Amino acid sequence: MTSQAADGPETVVASRRSKITPEREREFFDAVLEQIRECGYDSVTMEGVAASTRCSKSTLYRQWKTKPQFVAAALRASRRVRFAGIDTGSLAEDLRQAARAAGDWSGKDTRLLQALGHAVTSDQELARALREALVDPEIAALEEMLARGVARGEVRAGHPALEYIPAMMFGVLRVRPVLNGQYADADYLVRFVESAVLPALGLR
Amino acid sequence: MTSQAADGPETVVASRRSKITPEREREFFDAVLEQIRECGYDSVTMEGVAASTRCSKSTLYRQWKTKPQFVAAALRASRRVRFAGIDTGSLAEDLRQAARAAGDWSGKDTRLLQALGHAVTSDQELARALREALVDPEIAALEEMLARGVARGEVRAGHPALEYIPAMMFGVLRVRPVLNGQYADADYLVRFVESAVLPALGLR
C-alpha cells in the first residue's frame, strides 16, 4: 500500500516510479527496526534513520506519510513465520524444534515486542502491523502443530492444557529477561518444553 | 532517601522540613504511575504530573532531582507483595490462590511493567526500582510457596518443572493481552494453574 516496488519492472503505469529499490527499502526497514530495538519507539527519529541509511528525511517522508506509518510498513515487511516447516510427525519433537527455533530469534523479537508494546496501545495501525508480523503467524503455526498432534491421537481433543500452550511458550520467552536478566536461549526453551509443556500435555 | 517524611512529627533536626505530607507524596506517586500506565514512560511529563496533582513543577524538582529518580521513588513506594500471606497447607491450593490474587492486579501491574519495560534498559536505578517493587518480591513469595510444597513432600525436590513455575505464571500473565486482547483475569489464571501448572508438577 505504501510501496509499489513489488510489481515487475515492466509495469509502466505512467504513475510514480520510485527510484527506491526493494533492497534499498529493506535497508530503511532494517535500520528503523534496529533503532527501535535499541532506543525504543519514542526515541527513534526519522532523522536518525535517514542518517544511518545515508538518505534524506525527505526521501522517507515521500514514501511514508508519518513515522508510525513508516514503522508499520517496516513491521509488515519483516513478517516471516519462524515455526514454518516444522512437522516431524511427533508433537513432542515438533515442540522441541519450535523451542530451538524460538531461542534463535528470541533476543531480537523480544526486544522489538517490548519496545513497541506500549506504542501499540495508542496506534491502531501499528498494533495491527505488529500482530500480523510477529504474533499471529507464530500462534497459528503453533496451533496447527497442536492440531496435528491431536489428529494423530497423541493428545486427547479438548485437553485443557491445549488452550494455554501458546501463552506458555510466548510468555516464558518474554519474561525470562525480566526474571533472569538474559534472553531465553534455545537450551532454556527446550528444557522448558520437556520439563513443563510436555508433562502438562501428558506427553513423554 | 529522597524523603524524610517517614519519621515522627517530633523529629526536629533543624534540617529541611518538607511541607509535603506522606499523603501528598503518595498523590504524586499515584499520579505519575497512572500516567505511565496510560501514556508510557517517555510521554509522561513532569508538567503533566504537576498539573494533575495541582502542584508546581518546582515542587517536584525540589524533592527529586530528575524525572527518572522521581519515577524510581514512586516505584519503590508502591512496593507491596501481592502473594503475601498465602499459605493454605497445600501447594495446589496455594497456587490457585496466587492465581486469583494475580488476576486482581493483573491489569494495573502488567501495564506498568509493559510501559517501563524498555525505559529500564537504559537506566540502572529505574531497573532496580522496578525489580524491587514489582518483580522480586512476587518471585520470592512464589518460590517460598514451592519450597513449602517440597518440604511437605507434595513435590519431589529437584522436580524439573519447579524452575519454570515463576516464569510460567508471570509469562502467561504478561502475554495474555497480546494474544487474546484482554488482561488475564482471576478465572483465566486459575484455570491455567489447574490445566497446566499442576499437571506439570504431577499434582492434582
Add this chain to the structure above:
DNA sequence: GTGTACCGGTACTGGACCGTATCGGTACAC
C-alpha cells in the same frame, strides 16, 4: 538534447518538554 521526476542535503517552522529562575503568598517558629 531536452524534459521530467525523483534523489540527497539543508534550512526552517512549530511545538513539546526538561530543568532553572524568579516572585508573591503563607504557614510555622520563636
Add this chain to the structure above:
DNA sequence: GTGTACCGATACGGTCCAGTACCGGTACAC
C-alpha cells in the same frame, strides 16, 4: 511581629524532533 523556608505559579532558555519547503544534481525516457 518578624524571620524563614517552603509552597504554587509562571516565565524562560535550551534542546530536540516531526514534518515541510526548497534547491541543485542526476538518471532515465523519448
